[in-house]
Structures are given as structure tokens and as C-alpha cells.
Amino acid sequence: MQVAYQTDVGHQRSQNQDRVAQFTNQRGNQLVVIADGIGGNRSGDVAAEITVKQLGHRFMTAGPETPLEAIRWFARETQLVNDEILKKSKEKTSYQGMGTTMVAAIAFAKTLVVANIGDSRGYLFHDELMTQVTIDHSLVNELVKSGDITEAEALKLPQSNIITRAIGISPDARIEVNRFKFAPGDQLLMCSDGLFKTVDKEKIKEVLMTAASSSDKCKQLVQLANAAGGPDNITVLIGLNEE
Template sequence: MEIAFQTDIGRRRSQNQDRVARYTDKNGHQLMIIADGIGGNLSGDVAAEMTVKRLGHRFKVDSPENPLDAIRWFAREVQIINDQILKKSKEKMIYQGMGTTMVAAIAFQQTLVVANIGDSRGYLLHDKLLTQVTIDHSLVNELVRNGDITEEEALKLPQSNIITRAIGISPDAQIEVNRFDFHPGDQLLLCSDGLFKTVEKRTMVAVLNQQISLKAKCAQLIDMANDAGGPDNITVLIGKNDDQEG
């Protein structure tokens, strides 16, 4: 598994509240995670940092053994982090209302387990076709799913930044967790909304299909988001299944 990631403050924000990391457990499995902090008088970065570091720590000391175990592991560990953030939000005024979105994945040879809450996204590139494998927990996505508006219209609405679920906002974290085939040559793209709200899906596909390093792909996507105005923090992680044994 080859992995690269990059985060950028963007053009219009005074602080980067995104966090990104990868962790390896004792069996060599990889955890990849992005958290995009929200609310709380600019303390969203605290919630994002807690989520990434604590999930990573748990992965290193008590990681799931297989994909089915990983589904239960994500649900349990994220709920614990949710409780910890809610508790911390009561410690100081500056922490009140802080929370974070999260998208994370664990790779098991030819299976990916992907978890998300909020509107940070996961995509899977297979045979040059890019599929979104997460569901946005956002107000506009509810309208899209009900058929009231199109995906293109959703990106233009001023309410596009209103999310309906996040870590640290309510007692129940309500994450989505699903498993997917992950074949040799497939690529996983995790990103915060600063990317997909500014860079079209077909452009992402073109970048991912290039014969360049994953690091160069991350840099290209972030440059494109900034060239489109960079209204938000931008974080990109790309993982490629480089197992040649099939």
C-alpha cells in the first residue's frame, strides 16, 4: 500500500482546521484518516486533532484483525472519541460547540473498510472509474437524495456547508461504515470538502489516472482547488493498492 497526503490552508481562511495522518498496526495494515474541524470559536482544530490522534493511537495498540472486526471497531472507537470531545467542550468557553467531520479507511490486502461522518469524502478509482464510497451528511445532500435538486445545484447553494452529523455535536456519533473490494492498481482518494466543492470529479479522475507519483497528484489537486479560489482548507490523501500478486 502506497500512501501520500497533503493539507493546505487555502486562500481565504486564517487557520487550517483540517488534520490528516496515516498509521500502521502490528500486522502492517494501514489506517488513513482526515478530520475537518468545525465550530467552537475556531476550536474545530482541537476536535480534529483529538479525533486523528486518538483513533491513530487506538489503531496502533488495539487494531481490528479483519474487515468485519474493523466495522465494529470504527463504530466503537469513534463513539468513544465523540464522548471525549463532548466532555472537553464543557471544560472551556472556547471549546463550546466544537466538532469535526471525519473520513477514514483501513486497508486489508484486497478489502477497504471506509468510515465517515459529516461531509469529508472517500472515493475509489477502479478501472479508471471514480466512485464516491461515502455519503455526505449534509443538508443539501438530503435534498439531492430526495430528488429536489441536482448534485450540480447543491454545490452552488449557500447552505452547502451545513452538515447534519459530526463528531462531538450530539451524544450519538452515527458514523457510516462500509466495506469495498480493493484490487491491485486501485486508488483510494480521501478529501475534505475544500477539494470536491472546487474541483470537478472528472478533473480528479484525470489527475488520478496520470503516471506520476501520488505525492505529485496530491499537490496538483490542491493547486487546482486554490486556483478555483481556495475558499476553504484543502486536504487530500491518496492510497494505491500496489500489491502485484493479485
């Protein structure tokens, strides 16, 4: 998988609390991670940094060998990261209440295992169809699922930033993990909410459909989010299956 990513502070925040990274282990499998720190000034960036670094380290030293193992691996390792952040949050007053969302994926030969907690998202682009493959753990998504509001309305509500699950907030870090077919030419798009809350899904799809490089697509998406006001940190990662 050919990977490109970009992160940007946006136009209205003084600090970028998003973290993004890619890791390739000895077997040639790849882990990609985005963490969006939460808690405002309460060291959300520290929680995001711990999440990305610890997951990456564990992947490089004791990563899963099969997609089935990867599902169990994500559940176990995310819980260990959660425990670490809770422990760290007791070290300083400024660390209290820190947490982070996470979206991550491990790419195998023909399979993608995707995990998420919070409202950072993953999409699969296959045969000109863009499908969200993560579930938002947010207050507004609960309202969408119950039929009280539409997806379009959800993005406009002031409560759209209230998430119902995160790493480092409670003793139990319940993540969603699923596996998907990953065919040649397919694209994985992962992003923090700074992208999908400001850029329309159709515009994102238009960028993915172009012949530009993955790196240029990331730049274009960040530019679109900033052109729409850039109210939050923006992080975009694109993985192209070149097999």
C-alpha cells in the first residue's frame, strides 16, 4: 500500500492536537494511525502522541500475522494504550481529562482491518464508490441512527463535537474493528473530523477520483477544509493498494 498523509493546524486553532503515522513491519504489513487529541487545553496532543507511538511500537515488535489476529490485536492494544493514558493523566494536573479519538488500519495482501473509537473516520473507495467503514461514536450519530435527524443535519448541530467514546476517558476503551476486501486500485481514506465536518462527501469523492498522486490528493483535501474556514485541526491519510 502506497501511503501519503498531511496534517494541518487549520485557521482557528493555536495548536495541532492531531497525530498521524505509518509503520511497516518485517513482514511488509502496514499500520496507519490517526489520533485526534481531545480535552482542549488538557493535553489532548499528549494522549494522541502516546496512542500513535505505542501502537506503532507494538506493531513493529509484536504485530499480528493474519487479519483475524489483527482484530484481536487492535482490541487488546487499544485497551493497553487506554490504561497507559489513564495512568499518565494522574501525573500532572494539566494531563487530567486528556483523551483521544483514533482511526487505524492494518493492510494485508488482500484485506484491510480497520479500527476506530470516537469520531475520526475511515472510508474505502472502490469502483468509484466511497463507503464509510467506521462508526462515529458521537452524540449526533446516535440521533441519526434513531432517525431523529439526518446526516446533513448532524453536521450542523452545535453538539456535533460531543463524542461518546474515546481512548483515555474511561477504564474501558470499546473500539469497533472490522475487516474488508482491499482490491488493487482501492483507496483507503482516513481523516480527523476537521475534514469531513467541513468538506462535503461528494467533493472528497471528486478528489479521490482524480489521477493526482495520493500526496497531492491529501494537500487538496486539506486546502478544501481550510477554504471552508478551517475551524479545527485537519489530518488526512490516503493509502492506495498498488498490488
